[in-house]
Amino acid sequence: MELLELILVLATVVGVADGNTIRVKDNAGQTITIKLACINAPEATDQPYSLAATQRLKQLLPSQSPVVIRSTQQLKTGRTVAEVFVDNRSVNLLLVESGNAVVDPESLQNCSESKTQFLIAEANAKNKHLGLWQQSKVKFKFYAK
Template sequence: MELIELILVLATVVGVADGNTILIKDDADRPMTVKLACINTPKTTSQQSNLAATQKLKQLLPPQVPVVIRSTEKLNNGRTIGEVFVDNRSINLLLVQEGNAVVDRDSLYNCYETRTQYLIGEANAKNQRLGLWQQSNKKMNQSKTSTLRGKLIYEEIPPVMSARAYEGNEFFLITNSPKQNRLVLRPSVQVSRSQLRTLNNKEVEITAVYVEGTRPSPTKTACPIEFNGQCIPQGEGYQVLSIVQLK
């Protein structure tokens, strides 16, 4: 990672890739991909919220609109991380204030002078349940205990570097529902990894609680990268609280 401090890029918008990534051309007509610094649109929110964030960014940054990019970092993949300004107003900060994005604390150092504004903007949006913060109640419901039935499958994690090795996914439940969903299971204090292994290929009934994954910073951790330049989540799945083999 190469640090680039206070470099201003005059550009025009070409398009919007997602809720925090845009495509531009600089004043020399060179194409650039810019990830908005200091913010994130988490994958843990609903698809509707992610779509709303992308649509909002498209409204704020339609094609051909002139922008100023305060470039703060350039990643090894050629992407630039920066703060986008239109008429001297930070689009990054506006997305947070309206609840269309959250503060990315891993990269908040890129907005050191205005970091307090970002944190206050996020707190106000959360308090008013704006945008993606409307999903808070749904997330609370997700954390409730569920009872599930199906076949437990154990798949050894490959020793080589791979997406599955990074995610640590080795236990799965093929549910008895018509769609036969494949759910990732996680051991817990109550049910150990060895207990889960002994029930491989067995029909079981479990009680479990859904846990969200964490997303490390790609600048600090070697990780598989999604199309938007972020690490894929780790640790997502159903944490098993109890398990019984069915006859």
Template sequence: MDLTQLMLILATVVGVVDGETIKAKNNHGETATVKLACIDIPAQKYRRDAATQRLKQLLVQNSPVVIRFADTSKNDQIVGEVFLNNQSINLQLVKEGKVVVHKASVEKDCYESRTQYLVAEANAKQRGLGLWEKSRYVMDGNKNK
């Protein structure tokens, strides 16, 4: 197991940037942008807006969270899985059909929980939840990044 898989960051939510990005402050008062690992949102504005609104409902300002560090993005954002009350917010968004599983990221950044992500997405799709509502969802020509 890679040491970075064990890095947990205790933080407080400062705000939601979009449906897959938050701002959080650690115990030392340092603020960072955190990209939620293992998920992706379609490019359509209304889809992004729905995911953003739901994330704002789940992570209100000053919510205490734990971030499981997964990686650092090209623009020096933390990439991680965000937990509130011991529940993965990333996985919750997939369960509700607000986002899809980012196939490459789930293999790399959420390896141990990848099955949960894939099953959650399949269930959301089968139940027609969120972006699967009309069962016609195709992402970028059926390429799931």
């Protein structure tokens, strides 16, 4: 296990940029852009369900919400890839459960402890036709890198 996976940061939500990107302020007062790990949500405003994904994330993480961040990766763009927790629940997982995001197979290894939960949540959302699974085919652009 890498040291980065062991670091938990207490932070406060500053804002939601899109369906899988937030900005937080850590205890040192530094503002950090977070890309939610192990998932992808529609980001471009011209994509179906992008507004719904963003609105759901805003509901889960209103401004000034206290969160715990488990960093998994630092991108060259300066963004941190992380799993975000509120009230001991993974926000990343909650987005998949509600059908507002899908599992990102390329980064799922970053959530190895909860990998099975992510896959089960996606299967349940798909079976129940929740969120973006209401479409006959789910496809959208990934902007993870």
